[in-house]
Each structure stands twice: as C-alpha cells, then as structure tokens.
Amino acid sequence: MKTVHITHCPTISFTDAEPCVMALGFFDGVHHGHRGVIHCAKRLARKRNVKLAVITFFPHPKEVLSKGREVVEYLTPFSKKEKLLEQLEVDILYVIRFDREFARLPSKEFVERYIIGLQAEHVVAGFDFTYGYQGQGNMSTMEVEVKGQIPVTTIPEIEWEGKKVSSTLIRELLKAGCVSAIPQYLGTYYETRGTLSKFTGDGSQHRSVIAEVVPDPGYTLPVEGSYEVEVAYENQLIHGIASIAKQSNHIHKLRIELHDFPKSMHGETLQMKWLKKI
Numbered sequence: 001m002k003t004v005h006i007t008h009c010p011t012i013s014f015t016d017a018e019p020c021v022m023a024l025g026f027f028d029g030v031h032h033g034h035r036g037v038i039h040c041a042k043r044l045a046r047k048r049n050v051k052l053a054v055i056t057f058f059p060h061p062k063e064v065l066s067k068g069r070e071v072v073e074y075l076t077p078f079s080k081k082e083k084l085l086e087q088l089e090v091d092i093l094y095v096i097r098f099d100r101e102f103a104r105l106p107s108k109e110f111v112e113r114y115i116i117g118l119q120a121e122h123v124v125a126g127f128d129f130t131y132g133y134q135g136q137g138n139m140s141t142m143e144v145e146v147k148g149q150i151p152v153t154t155i156p157e158i159e160w161e162g163k164k165v166s167s168t169l170i171r172e173l174l175k176a177g178c179v180s181a182i183p184q185y186l187g188t189y190y191e192t193r194g195t196l197s198k199f200t201g202d203g204s205q206h207r208s209v210i211a212e213v214v215p216d217p218g219y220t221l222p223v224e225g226s227y228e229v230e231v232a233y234e235n236q237l238i239h240g241i242a243s244i245a246k247q248s249n250h251i252h253k254l255r256i257e258l259h260d261f262p263k264s265m266h267g268e269t270l271q272m273k274w275l276k277k278i
C-alpha cells in the first residue's frame with residue numbers, strides 16, 4: 001500500500017494520480033461498518049481493474065474544530081489504521097491533513113479537487129458520510145456533485161443487535177469496561193500497545209511476574225479496573241491480569257501480572273488484547 005499525505009492549498013491539483021475506486025471516511029478502529037465500505041470498494045476496483053484507494057483525514061475533525069477543547073479518544077493510532085487498511089488490500093491511502101483551511105472547503109470543491117482530481121472512477125461511502133464546509137455534503141449531494149461523471153455507491157447501515165456499528169459505540173464499551181462485547185463490532189478483541197517500563201519478579205516461585213507498562217499514545221484504554229488480557233511479547237502469547245488505575249486526567253498506570261513467563265524480559269514493546277473485565 002502506498003500512503004500519500006496531502007496538505008490542502010487553494011491551488012492543489014494532482015498530475016500523477018492513478019485511476020481508482022475510492023472509499024471515503026475517517027475509519028477509526030476499522031470496524032465491521034468500515035470493512036463493509038472497503039470490501040464493496042475493493043470488489044468494484046478489482047472488477048474495473050483499477051486501484052483501491054481510501055481518502056481519510058488526520059487529525060479528527062472534532063479535534064481541530066474544537067481548537068483542542070475536545071479530546072478525541074482514538075481507538076487506533078494512525079500507524080495501526082494504516083496497517084489495518086493495508087491488510088484489507090487497499091492500494092493507495094490518501095491522508096488529507098484536516099486543518100481549518102481544509103474544513104472551509106465547500107463540498108462541491110472537495111468533490112472536484114479530490115474525488116475527481118484523484119481520478120476516482122467510482123466512489124463508495126456509508127449512508128452517514130458527510131463532507132465539506134460544516135459537514136454539509138452527504139451521499140445525496142454527492143450524487144449531484146459528481147455530475148453524473150462517476151457512479152456513487154452508498155452502503156446502508158451495518159448494525160449488530162439493532163445498533164449501528166460505530167467507533168463511538170466501541171469507545172462507549174471501553175468506557176463501560178465491556179471489552180468482551182467489542183469483537184461483535186470490531187471483529188477482534190480490542191488491542192493496544194505499550195512499552196515495558198519496569199519488570200519485577202523472576203518467575204521462579206509462582207511463575208508470575210509483574211510488568212509495568214506505559215501505554216502508547218493514540219489508543220484508548222478501558223475504564224479503570226482489572227481485566228483478563230492476552231499479551232503478545234517477542235513471539236509469545238501470554239495470559240495475564242491487567243490492572244488500570246487512573247493517575248491524572250489522561251495518564252493511566254498499567255500493571256500486568258503475567259503467568260507462565262520467562263525469567264526476564266528484554267524487549268520493550270508489548271501488545272495486549274483486552275478479553276474480559278474481572
């Protein structure tokens with residue numbers, strides 16, 4: 001997958017874009033709803049024998065438009081979103097820097113400069129995708145603004161047990177500690193990364209050690225409490241009990257008691273899957 005970072009300017013144009021089917025959206029978490037959009041775009045791209053492209057934005061519009069007053073609790077940092085989209089066989093990821101100047105771009109101009117300008121031959125987004133100044137563009141205006149030049153496919157609402165699958169819902173489940181319900185929406189257990197800061201115990205007596213971990217930024221930890229986790233560390237999968245304690249507003253202390261563990265830890269990075277609240 002090729003990632004192309006774009007900063008908007010009033011005269012922007014693209015001379016070396018490749019014909020593509022384009023999927024649109026922020027895609028935090030890359031959940032089942034997002035996958036529905038991207039799978040549809042992929043099928044259309046393969047049929048036409050053109051690239052599968054995604055247009056996304058960074059940072060989140062809410063973060064920029066609230067001038068930092070609203071903190072967006074991302075499910076995935078950008079680097080993880082990039083990996084997940086690559087696994088879905090996206091060929092080109094266009095990342096438009098969401099700044100205040102870009103936010104003022106009228107919807108019609110977004111379609112002309114970016115969708116048509118980046119050579120989309122077909123555009124796909126979900127039923128609630130919005131774009132353009134004040135989010136005034138939607139999938140009905142898109143039909144008009146592409147002026148019949150490009151077919152538009154709108155993915156109907158993908159839901160689970162009567163609820164729209166959404167990044168917001170997954171954030172709410174994390175806030176409520178309901179991590180075991182997340183796979184129904186996300187497709188997998190919620191996963192975060194962190195760096196080992198301290199390691200105690202040699203694993204000899206009870207074969208368990210305590211790892212203190214600094215969570216990587218760009219993820220959202222579940223609410224304070226104790227959780228069953230599966231930790232991936234240097235090609236091993238280890239079960240453990242993680243406890244999260246809040247230190248200050250956005251700083252959390254994360255300790256993991258790991259069972260069946262080697263006598264020492266050398267690597268720095270851990271990945272943990274959040275299985276169940278205890």
Ligand SMILES: Cc1cc2nc3c(=O)[nH]c(=O)nc-3n(C[C@H](O)[C@H](O)[C@H](O)COP(=O)(O)O)c2cc1C
Nearest residue numbers: 025026061102103105110129130131132133134135
């Ligand atoms: C050109 C452009 C301008 C936008 N301007 C605004 C804006 O003024 N206010 C706003 O709340 N969102 C604005 N947005 C954000 C969209 O409403 C929407 O959040 C974004 O396109 C991501 O769509 P999604 O949340 O459906 O994935 C803009 C988006 C685009 C592409």
Ligand SMILES: Nc1ncnc2c1ncn2[C@@H]1O[C@H](COP(=O)(O)OP(=O)(O)OP(=O)(O)O)[C@@H](O)[C@H]1O
Nearest residue numbers: 025026027033125126128129157158165166167168
């Ligand atoms: N459940 C869903 N069914 C169909 N399309 C969806 C669904 N969820 C998101 N999409 C589409 O996927 C793209 C990315 O959406 P977006 O990033 O806004 O997801 P979201 O889960 O709705 O986010 P948030 O909850 O933060 O508003 C958009 O085109 C959107 O319309």
